[in-house]
Amino acid sequence: QKEVEQNSGPLSVPEGAIASLNCTYSDRGSQSFFWYRQYSGKSPELIMSIYSNGDKEDGRFTAQLNKASQYVSLLIRDSQPSDSATYLCAVNDDYKLSFGAGTTVTVRA
Amino acid sequence: DTGVSQNPRHKITKRGQNVTFRCDPISEHNRLYWYRQTLGQGPEFLTYFQNEAQLEKSRLLSDRFSAERPKGSFSTLEIQRTEQGDSAMYLCASSLAGDYEQYFGPGTRLTVT
Numbered sequence: 023q024k025e026v027e028q029n030s031g032p033l034s035v036p037e038g039a040i041a042s043l044n045c046t047y048s049d050r051g052s053q054s055f056f057w058y059r060q061y062s063g064k065s066p067e068l069i070m071s072i073y074s075n076g077d078k079e080d081g082r083f084t085a086q087l088n089k090a091s092q093y094v095s096l097l098i099r100d101s102q103p104s105d106s107a108t109y110l111c112a113v114n115d116d117y118k119l120s121f122g123a124g125t126t127v128t129v130r131a
Numbered sequence: 132d133t134g135v136s137q138n139p140r141h142k143i144t145k146r147g148q149n150v151t152f153r154c155d156p157i158s159e160h161n162r163l164y165w166y167r168q169t170l171g172q173g174p175e176f177l178t179y180f181q182n183e184a185q186l187e188k189s190r191l192l193s194d195r196f197s198a199e200r201p202k203g204s205f206s207t208l209e210i211q212r213t214e215q216g217d218s219a220m221y222l223c224a225s226s227l228a229g230d231y232e233q234y235f236g237p238g239t240r241l242t243v244t
Contacts, residue, residue: 026173054231065222065235066174110173114231118164118187121173 024049024115028122035129041098043125045111048092054114055087055094059107060124066110070096101129133157135236137223143242144213151209152239156225163206164233165198166222174222180206181228213243 025048035041047055054073058066072078072085072094084097094113098105108124136155144150156163161182166174177196178188182203195213200206210217220240224233 030171056232058235065220065238068232068234071232112173115176116187117162117226117231118176118179119166119174119231119233120176123171123173 024052024113024120026111026113026120026122028109028111028125030123031126033125033127035101035127037101037103037129037131039101041101041105041127041129043096043098043109043111043127045094045096045122046092047094047111047113047120049113049115050089050092052089052092052113052115055085056112056119057083057085057094057096058110058112058121060110061107098127101127103129103131105129135223135225135234137221137236137239139239140237141240141242143244146213146215146243148213149209149211150213150241151207152221152223152241153205153207154223154236155205156223157234159227160225160234161203161228162226162233163200164224164226165206165208166224168220168222168238169218177208210241213241215243217241218243 057070060066070085082099086095110124111122112119164179165177168174180200195211220238223236226233
């Protein structure tokens with residue numbers, strides 16, 4: 023499987039702040055990138071997909087992709103306590119996904 | 132629109148026993164994937180199907196593991212002669228053919244004692 027690296031955290035941010043999560047991947051040929059949110063004891067939930075260089079915004083989430091640097095990031099604006107979770111970065115490997123180990127985010131009130 | 136469902140949600144078994152899990156994908160999705168996740172790690176690919184054809188199996192999938200999708204709808208994952216190292220969350224996901232976005236079911240948590 024392709025290598026996907028994430029900072030494990032935990033990342034602690036105050037409520038209302040921006041949380042910034044980073045992910046790097048090994049295969050320059052990767053084309054599709056995903057962010058999943060996983061609450062403790064639950065399964066991953068797809069929150070963002072990005073396929074082209076640049077930014078993609080969806081509500082309070084922004085995904086950023088730089089294929090030349092093999093880097094994808096997720097910004098969470100106006101962080102809420104409900105955003106406290108583990109965020110998994112995933113990259114396509116043909117039709118399967120390769121995942122990083124996840125970054126745990128804690129939003130403190 | 133119902134999502135991916137998995138049964139059972141929890142399974143406790145003794146070492147050496149066989150277990151079988153079921154996954155029902157989103158109805159129009161013809162690709163179905165199995166992953167395994169252990170604590171502190173991301174999901175790890177096991178195998179996937181397009182319709183009833185099993186197209187890829189991970190090298191990590193020992194011969195104690197077998198998966199089927201007989202009519203291209205639901206899938207089963209069987210683990211024979213379970214070992215304590217098989218304890219994990221087993222996740223099923225589905226997608227449309229040609230679409231990379233995968234949607235996960237709630238998972239089956241297996242504990243081997």
